[in-house]
Amino acid sequence: xxxxxxxxxxxxxxxxxxxxxxxxxxxxxxxxxxxxxxxxxxxxxxxxxxxxxxxxxxxxxxxxxxxxxxxxxxxxxxxxxxxxxxxxxxxxxxxxxxxxxxxxxxxxxxxxxxxxxxxxxxxxxxxxxxxxxxxxxxxxxxxxxxxxxxxxxxxxxxxxxxxxxxxxxxxxxxx
Numbered sequence: 001x002x003x004x005x006x007x008x009x010x011x012x013x014x015x016x017x018x019x020x021x022x023x024x025x026x027x028x029x030x031x032x033x034x035x036x037x038x039x040x041x042x043x044x045x046x047x048x049x050x051x052x053x054x055x056x057x058x059x060x061x062x063x064x065x066x067x068x069x070x071x072x073x074x075x076x077x078x079x080x081x082x083x084x085x086x087x088x089x090x091x092x093x094x095x096x097x098x099x100x101x102x103x104x105x106x107x108x109x110x111x112x113x114x115x116x117x118x119x120x121x122x123x124x125x126x127x128x129x130x131x132x133x134x135x136x137x138x139x140x141x142x143x144x145x146x147x148x149x150x151x152x153x154x155x156x157x158x159x160x161x162x163x164x165x166x167x168x169x170x171x172x173x174x175x
Contacts, residue, residue, distance in 0.1 A: 035081060036082075037108065038128045039086060039109075040076075040131070041055065041077075041088060041130075042131070043132075043135070044070060044134045045137070046134070047137070049069075050069055051069065051070075053068050053070075053133075054090075055089065055117075055133075056117075057078065081125075082123070085119060086120045087118070087119045087120075088118055088120070090133050091116075099134045099135060102134070103118055103130065103132075104129070105130065107124070108122070108124025108125070109123065109124075109127050
């Protein structure tokens, strides 16, 4: 190739790169910053179950619902605007107990306790809070099976057998 052809290829490549950078920056600036907080809800059940857990939420008087199932569909994200108060509560299914609600969040979200749920107040946009709703079904809690007990018994037998053979070996050397 000659120098003119290389120059054309370099010039066209430079135009494409500059154009794509300009387009990306213009598109991002046109949308502006996202003015929301993110509230993440997670469901944990013991034992794992396909039971539907219904959650009610209220965002400044606007109600809604979502359903989570552990372990397949156990996450739900809700975006809320600044100064909006969002309340999420769980409708505990029959036979289940809401054992614990663990929440962590950025400083820009105020989290307070309500019955079977939490209340979130978004003070600073771009912040995130995560709450884990832990449920237990006392009727379905896993009981150790024979294999668990069998493994423990096998360890004890192996320890006793090792002690027996070590003592036997020591007495044979002494004789």
